[in-house]
Amino acid sequence: MIEVYLGLGSNLDNPFSQIQQAIQSIALHPEIKIESVSSFYTNPPMGPNDQPDYLNAVMKIVTEMPALELLDFLKIIEKKQNRKKKIKWGPRTIDLDILLYGKLEINLPNLIVPHEGLTQRAFVVWPLLEIAPNLRLPNKIWLKEIAQKLDCHVLTKIK
Numbered sequence: 001m002i003e004v005y006l007g008l009g010s011n012l013d014n015p016f017s018q019i020q021q022a023i024q025s026i027a028l029h030p031e032i033k034i035e036s037v038s039s040f041y042t043n044p045p046m047g048p049n050d051q052p053d054y055l056n057a058v059m060k061i062v063t064e065m066p067a068l069e070l071l072d073f074l075k076i077i078e079k080k081q082n083r084k085k086k087i088k089w090g091p092r093t094i095d096l097d098i099l100l101y102g103k104l105e106i107n108l109p110n111l112i113v114p115h116e117g118l119t120q121r122a123f124v125v126w127p128l129l130e131i132a133p134n135l136r137l138p139n140k141i142w143l144k145e146i147a148q149k150l151d152c153h154v155l156t157k158i159k
Helices: 015-028 067-080 122-131 143-148
Strands: 002-010 032-037 040-043 054-063 095-101 106-108 111-113 156-158
Touching: 002 015, 002 122, 015 032, 015 054, 015 067, 040 122, 054 122, 067 095, 067 111, 095 111, 122 143
Parallel strands: none
Antiparallel strands: 002 054, 002 095, 032 054, 040 054, 040 156, 106 111
């Protein structure tokens, strides 16, 4: 089984429910086992500021699904939850990203793992650190080291 970390985010149509619905959809897949889900965190939008704050979380799953098959499955969930890509970093009902896929580094036109923005985004690093405090990235850098360089004050943990 491969350990995979997924990022989940939403800022439209009841973000809490959107993320919960995505988690439930992922849990129903027979080839996926959810190991853990972080707390939810609110944070300001990374893109245009004329949109609501985001709600983000990270989850750890184990699967034997190939990375591209997993990506296709996540895109189906996004489509079912009315995800529409209008502008880069714009508002969305749900955003599901493969952050890490085992220790693999993947560089394909439609999938880059580790996720390109993983190390620069507090809303990914801090929830990831919550569920994987001893995680070492494929480039051998400890997640704790990355977290120390990112401002977590922009995040609000939702209990």
